[in-house]
Amino acid sequence: VRRLEQLETAVRTAEAIRDADLPRLLVTGPAGRAVTVAGSVSTLDSTPLERVVDAELSVEVDDVTLTVLPGASGTELADAHADAARALRAALTEAGVADVAAARARRDAAEEARRALAQTNDAWAMVTAADGLQGLRGALAREEERRATLRAERSGDRALPDDLASAEQAVANAAALVSTAEDALGAATLDHEAAASAAAEVRTAATPAAVELRAAEDRIREVEASLAAARDVAADDDLTDAASASAEALEEAVAARDAAAAELAGVNADGIEADAQSAAARLESTREQITGADTRRAELWGGIRATTDRGLGERVPELEATVADLTARRDARQHRADALKHLRDTLLRHRDTARARYQAPLKSEVEKIGRVVFGDSFEVTLDDSLRIVERTLDDRTLEVDQLSGGAQEQLAIISRLAAASLVDSKDGVPLILDDALGYADPVRTDRVNALLSSVGQRSQIIVLTCDPDRFTGIRGAKLHTLAG
Numbered sequence: 001v002r003r004l005e006q007l008e009t010a011v012r013t014a015e016a017i018r019d020a021d022l023p024r025l026l027v028t029g030p031a032g033r034a035v036t037v038a039g040s041v042s043t044l045d046s047t048p049l050e051r052v053v054d055a056e057l058s059v060e061v062d063d064v065t066l067t068v069l070p071g072a073s074g075t076e077l078a079d080a081h082a083d084a085a086r087a088l089r090a091a092l093t094e095a096g097v098a099d100v101a102a103a104r105a106r107r108d109a110a111e112e113a114r115r116a117l118a119q120t121n122d123a124w125a126m127v128t129a130a131d132g133l134q135g136l137r138g139a140l141a142r143e144e145e146r147r148a149t150l151r152a153e154r155s156g157d158r159a160l161p162d163d164l165a166s167a168e169q170a171v172a173n174a175a176a177l178v179s180t181a182e183d184a185l186g187a188a189t190l191d192h193e194a195a196a197s198a199a200a201e202v203r204t205a206a207t208p209a210a211v212e213l214r215a216a217e218d219r220i221r222e223v224e225a226s227l228a229a230a231r232d233v234a235a236d237d238d239l240t241d242a243a244s245a246s247a248e249a250l251e252e253a254v255a256a257r258d259a260a261a262a263e264l265a266g267v268n269a270d271g272i273e274a275d276a277q278s279a280a281a282r283l284e285s286t287r288e289q290i291t292g293a294d295t296r297r298a299e300l301w302g303g304i305r306a307t308t309d310r311g312l313g314e315r316v317p318e319l320e321a322t323v324a325d326l327t328a329r330r331d332a333r334q335h336r337a338d339a340l341k342h343l344r345d346t347l348l349r350h351r352d353t354a355r356a357r358y359q360a361p362l363k364s365e366v367e368k369i370g371r372v373v374f375g376d377s378f379e380v381t382l383d384d385s386l387r388i389v390e391r392t393l394d395d396r397t398l399e400v401d402q403l404s405g406g407a408q409e410q411l412a413i414i415s416r417l418a419a420a421s422l423v424d425s426k427d428g429v430p431l432i433l434d435d436a437l438g439y440a441d442p443v444r445t446d447r448v449n450a451l452l453s454s455v456g457q458r459s460q461i462i463v464l465t466c467d468p469d470r471f472t473g474i475r476g477a478k479l480h481t482l483a484g
Helices: 002-021 071-095 100-127 132-153 164-233 236-267 269-310 312-374 405-423 442-455
Strands: 024-027 034-037 040-043 049-052 057-061 064-068 379-382 388-393 396-399 431-434 461-464
Touching: 002 071, 002 100, 002 312, 002 442, 024 034, 024 057, 034 049, 071 100, 312 379, 312 388, 312 405, 312 442, 388 405, 405 431, 405 442, 442 461
Parallel strands: 431 461
Antiparallel strands: 024 049, 034 040, 034 057, 057 064, 379 388, 388 396
């Protein structure tokens, strides 16, 4: 598996070097125009059509055919990649697997099988030990004797279950019956306690009723005594006449009360009270307005008299001249403001034009270089300050702050390499990297080394590091040790 992983890394490294050094063909034109590239028909749109030239490549537009050749170096890089791929395929065929992941899976399965075999061997060794099998047979004989003894000692006519499963089921059924009986007992206990509590509450509530009953009986006896005394003073017929007269008087009083209540209901005393309060509030507000008007009138009369004394008519020409001067100054400042606004708008327009002119090449160069490290789906988004703010990989876009430290470091290196390439497209400019790739995994480290190898052929790159092993994959690098 380690050999297959090494061969796979070699293939990826060769592929990265090939893609970084081989020329690329960009085809642009009107949207909707059909072109044929390497025998495949494509339709142009706003995005340039890009192809890596790793072999003879033909482009057909209408009746014009262009043939692009990779050159000797491109052929060598393509052959190196093909040799690495053949070596990997041969090793996979020899191992009998489709890819490296299948080899890892087969290795893991073999390890699991070896562990299971070891456990089985340990168990078999315990069984076949000197006293292992004999001990198991002795334990079995003792259990048979114990079972026979229990059958002999058992009393009752009820037959035993036929097997262990039936016995366990019988025990479970008995346990369920016991649990049901215990639940019923608990429920009955709760009902009994609730009934006892209710009886106590009834007894407690009946005590005041009994006291009231005895008091009522005493009151009845007192009323009967009073009634007897009253009958001694006046006859029942006289009391009946007096009661009739009182009832008639009561009816008249009730009728008068009802009439007064009806009249009062029709009056709507609440509405009258509300209207009275509203009228009082309006009266108070009117008085305050009158007082304020009197005060304002006095102030105006005082101002009129003071103005008459100052002779405002004589100041009219002076005030008109001041107004004219202020108007001229306002117009002049407005003219200056318009000129400054026009100048600012012009500067911003030229700034945006210049930014758009060098933002697109920088984005294209960053994506071209970055695809060596991240793959063909790599895209970036630049802000107005030409900083990378978003990275798109496999149709998934993330802000730079959401990326890992290693990915952010790799984007920083890629942007600096792209800027250096655009400053001087032929010779490049010197670039210094200080202790880079500290957070990169081995695969990304190899790809960045391949990228530095490619860019280093036309630009001087100085790498300061305390770990030279990270950069052993750079072809043609010169190592200089600095004394501390």
